[in-house]
Amino acid sequence: MTTSPVMREMEKEYGGLFKGALGRMRAKRKNPPQEPRPPAFITFSGGAQDLVDALEAQLGASLLTGVRVTEVLADGDGFRVVCEDHADLPADAVILAAPGNQTSKMLAHAAPQAAERIAQIDHQNIGTATLVFKPGDITLPYPINGLMIPRREKRHIDAITWTSNKPLERAPQGYEMLRVFFGGADPSMATLPEERSSA
Ligand SMILES: Cc1cc2nc3c(=O)[nH]c(=O)nc-3n(C[C@H](O)[C@H](O)[C@H](O)COP(=O)(O)OP(=O)(O)OC[C@H]3O[C@@H](n4cnc5c(N)ncnc54)[C@H](O)[C@@H]3O)c2cc1C
Structure with a gap:
């Protein structure tokens, strides 16, 4: 050997x-x-909107933003994209990347079988609340990046990320910023009126 x-x-x-x-x-x-280990999270310095802004700046009028598509219809050899408050758009091909519950509505006439299957994808409303604490107002015995709560615990919130502990410059220097996620374990949390959710 x-x-x-x-x-x-x-x-x-x-x-x-x-x-x-x-x-x-x-x-x-x-x-x-x-x-030093590479950071677990990376993003654009101004958030994902940076990407959209850069694409908008480069593609100009050929990129349409802020327009809601209501339906995609078969039209001759191609398609017609029906929009809310905007003229229909002719297209040779269409790639859909909206959430499934929206996509299924868009395809209801052009591809009913696909629409039906996509409609079966489970969707959940998720909400977030951002809490900001002045320097010294909140302390932890040890550094954490966040926590996730198993659903079987039946709490009102699902998770917390300690945003200011992530190297993304999301909080002003010295301030502690926490993002609280809700709506998964207790779906009613995502539809609470503003005054109840801040209580
Ligand atoms: C609260 C929260 C926090 C998250 N945090 C993180 C994180 O820290 N890191 C991470 O990696 N991932 C995170 N995720 C997951 C991440 O956001 C998703 O995985 C990602 O955004 C999915 O991208 P997508 O393009 O598939 O869908 P989306 O980002 O949902 O994009 C779908 C797009 O379709 C558009 N749209 C919908 N309906 C229509 C319509 N009728 N007509 C035209 N346009 C339409 C929407 O406006 C949207 O722009 C988080 C998700 C949530 C909900």
Whole structure:
């Protein structure tokens, strides 16, 4: 059997390959590598809107934003995209990337079978509340990035992200910013009137 220099080194150091693998794993846990890890979250500095703005600036009038599509109809060899408060748009091909509950309505006449299947995709209303605390008003015994609450706990909220702990410059320097997610475990939370949801 051939052994690599690394294997021979492990045998010499720990007295066996298995013991060596375990030993190295323990040593790694005790002394984790010091290089900074890449951030878990990345985005545009101004949020996802930056991408839309850049596309708008480059594509100009050929990009239409803020227009609601109500239906996509088959029209000769192509399609007709029916819009709310805008003239219909002729198209050779259409790519739909709206949520399924919208897409199924758009396709109701052009592709009823597909529309029916897409309508079966489960959708949920999710809400977020952003809380900002002045420096020193909130402290934690240890740093966290957030928490997720299992649905079986039947709480009113689903998760919290400690936005100011993410390296995205989302909060002013020194301020603590938390984003609270709700609507998953308790769907009624997403439809509460404003005055109840802030209570
Ligand atoms: C509260 C929340 C927080 C999240 N946080 C994160 C996060 O931190 N990181 C992460 O990676 N992901 C996050 N996600 C998930 C992420 O937002 C989605 O995965 C992503 O946005 C899906 O992109 P999409 O283009 O498929 O759909 P969407 O972003 O939903 O885009 C669909 C688009 O279709 C448009 N549309 C809908 N109906 C019509 C119509 N009739 N006519 C014309 N246009 C229409 C909408 O206006 C929208 O612009 C989060 C999601 C939520 C709800």
